[in-house]
Amino acid sequence: MENRSILLVSRPEGMPKPENFKLTTAAVPEIGTGEVLIRTIYLSVDPYMRGRMRGVKTYVDPFELGEVLTGGVIGKVIESNHEDFQPGDIVEGRLNWADHSVSDGANIRKIDPDLAPISTGIGVVGMPGLTAYFGLLDIGKPKKGETVVVSGAAGAVGSTVGQIAKIKGCHVVGIAGTEEKCAYLKDELAFDHVINYKTDDIRKKLKEYCPDGVDVYFDNVGGHISDEVLWRINYQARIVVCGQISAYNLQSADKGPRIQGQLIQKSALMKGFIVGDYMDQHNEGYEQLGKWVSEGSIKYRENIIEGLENAPDAFIGLFRGDNLGKQLVRVSEE
Amino acid sequence: MENRSILLVSRPEGMPKPENFKLTTAAVPEIGTGEVLIRTIYLSVDPYMRGRMRGVKTYVDPFELGEVLTGGVIGKVIESNHEDFQPGDIVEGRLNWADHSVSDGANIRKIDPDLAPISTGIGVVGMPGLTAYFGLLDIGKPKKGETVVVSGAAGAVGSTVGQIAKIKGCHVVGIAGTEEKCAYLKDELAFDHVINYKTDDIRKKLKEYCPDGVDVYFDNVGGHISDEVLWRINYQARIVVCGQISAYNLQSADKGPRIQGQLIQKSALMKGFIVGDYMDQHNEGYEQLGKWVSEGSIKYRENIIEGLENAPDAFIGLFRGDNLGKQLVRVSEE
Structure with missing residues (x-):
């Protein structure tokens, strides 16, 4: 063999x-x-x-x-x-x-x-699901009525983040890169709004879809998309830094606006993480995600x-x- | 009159x-x-x-x-x-x-x-002292034996941060801009090491003085000094963003290396704040700072x-x- x-x-x-x-x-x-x-x-x-x-x-x-x-x-x-x-x-x-x-x-x-x-053991009830679960809930700490923006929203992590945020009663805005992805997020996953970063004016759409600012930003992407979101964060906002896919293939150091000043202005928190940080809580995550998936409150x-x-x-x-x-x-x- | x-x-x-x-x-x-x-x-x-x-x-x-x-x-x-x-x-x-x-x-x-x-009511037991106290203790959460780096170390906030970190049993490295300031921090305030950012090779000195990496960075300054510190942070490091004096007089947006990737690599936290965030705990801060100053464990x-x-x-x-x-x-x- x-x-x-x-x-x-x-x-x-x-x-x-x-x-x-x-x-x-x-x-x-x-x-x-x-x-x-x-x-x-x-x-x-x-x-x-x-x-x-x-x-x-x-x-x-x-x-x-x-x-x-x-x-x-x-x-x-x-x-x-x-x-x-x-x-x-x-x-x-x-x-x-x-x-x-x-x-x-x-x-x-x-x-x-x-x-x-x-x-689903390597998807929505696996590492990507756990990544969404712990990043959003432990770092993002979304509260009912808050606005949550997620980039890379149609990916394995992002689509789960948005749905957990909806379960928590948040106003959810996803950012993705095709019309098909945007339609899926809005029509099937019930995101409140979706921005196509390839065709929409991101700044304008963020303003329109986040009239009360951004309380939680779950970032899978980085780069200029994140720059735009960061200028709309609220006082005491939480920025969950999960991935930076826009930068992974860059061959030289990626430069952008320094964000420390904005973090001071807004008393905001920005935290990077990997799912391994929550190793000792993985079972709790598997259980809750499995429950949500079997109830149909999380689709994939x-x-x-x-x-x-x-x-x-x-x-x-x-x-x-x-x-x-x-x-x-x-x-x-x- | x-x-x-x-x-x-x-x-x-x-x-x-x-x-x-x-x-x-x-x-x-x-x-x-x-x-x-x-x-x-x-x-x-x-x-x-x-x-x-x-x-x-x-x-x-x-x-x-x-x-x-x-x-x-x-x-x-x-x-x-x-x-x-x-x-x-x-x-x-x-x-x-x-x-x-x-x-x-x-x-x-x-x-x-x-x-x-x-x-001292507008100094070490006033707003600057409280800023040091809450930023370091609530966000930085320094643990005994950890390495704490503070920029703007000879200022009202920075000099208090370093001394509180010493009280907490940390290895403390200050960054300042004159020999007089550096000598004061090392000789009078018992900082473990001091870097003169105007004359020292910051990168080399950080490597020498922080052989175990940086666990807490209390940032009053921003810019290239912070860039250097950020590349030496440890897993689960805490970056307290208090001030960005290097940027306050800039006339156009300040660009620098994007730090989100580093925050993911190190599962690190970066948080901005102002002392007003801790309004309801100010009395606790005044009391503790007053005690440390009267005992002589904090000098100013x-x-x-x-x-x-x-x-x-x-x-x-x-x-x-x-x-x-x-x-x-x-x-x-x-």
Whole structure:
């Protein structure tokens, strides 16, 4: 039985390109004592992985050249020498971009396939969902009636942020980059207003849609979109800095207006975070998100590309703005 | 009896100049029912006043052209139609840049001249002290053994911040702009290290003096000094944005490296504030600061310029970096 893997073979300069990646084939690995063999079903591609390709140590170690990429995976246990896992179990974990991965059990958790579609374990009830949940609720602390603006609103994180904000009784404005995304957010997810940053006058629309200013800004994007939002924040506003996708492919330092003066003027808070900061509260998040999803108060979309060999293109597509909802790659059948 | 006042007659462009101000003379005002007449003893000049001269509404109303400037004042009640105040009382409040002010009692508080020199009521146990106290403790939350960096370290706020951080058991590094200031901070206030931003290589010195990174950065200055500090912050660092004196006289928007990416990398918090945010806790702050000052665990310096007519120059001097410690103007004898 063959095991295909995707390696990072060169560091992207600017936008990642297909030639930065390479598909290789080897035998399926044998498992040792206490180990589990997992067949990959879904593989998650996420913007934060671009940072790991840079080769600089940040909050996660960089990807090494010539090694297999890793990311969020949903898979099925097909062999187990670990007492907690049985063949047939569905698991989620940070595993290889490959047909199969070996785990010692420490980096995987079991998913109950009866609760929700298993793919949601790397989506709305997985890392992206938790990111939305903890970033918005712990940092953004939205209060009923407040105005919440979210950029990258149609992505896996942004679409969940907006819906949680609606659950909390907020006035929600999303910023996205296609008419299809904007229509989805407004018509299906019940965002109050949506701004298409590619075609709308962002400043004018923000003024129109946020007449009482902005209390919480959940930022997935950065750059000039955020500049515009920041000038409309209210006293004691909270700015949740989750991602800066507009900057991930830049080749030189990104400059913009210094924001410290505005933070003083508004006694505003700006905080960066990653979902790992909330490791010890993840179960609470999984539970609440699962509940909201099963009740229908949080909806989600998945954009599924077929085939491990297409994972690099699915990843590159994130930066083209291809995905509406969570971008997944289906590697094998459930 | 004459009453001299200082008016703002034109809005400064860039660095404030003497011609932006004008001294006028009128009769001492008469007080009405419930009012108090106060003779100014000390007048405080503070960097934040530059913002009020801009003519744009921020957290405080702008100064209007042709009107008397207002600021922190220590004065003596010389006439009173208010039951809470008696002639001879020493009071502190936001009053006129003038020989005399009238108050209805709402914007003044009594100072006990037996506890500490009355001038400290607009200094180390006044607004600058409270600014240091709440900003550092409530936002910075320094823990024993952590590294705290403070810019504008020799000013009224910065010198108090560093000393409170020492009380909390932190490793304290100050940034200031003259050898005299640096020597004072290190020799008299027991800062662990001091960087002269005009003569030292800031990046190199930060690396040397903060070998374990920066946990709390108390920023009074902004600009390139802050850029350097921000690249050395630790995971979960807290950046207290108190002032941006380097930007107050700029005539166009100040650009710099976007910091959101760094905030994500470090899960760091950045928060702006003004002392008014803590209005309901001011008494706690006055009490604790008074205790530290009387114990000798917080020391202070005052830089006193004589004469109301010299208040504009004292103010302009803040931006030249003239003052070591709190900049005061003595308007009359105690």
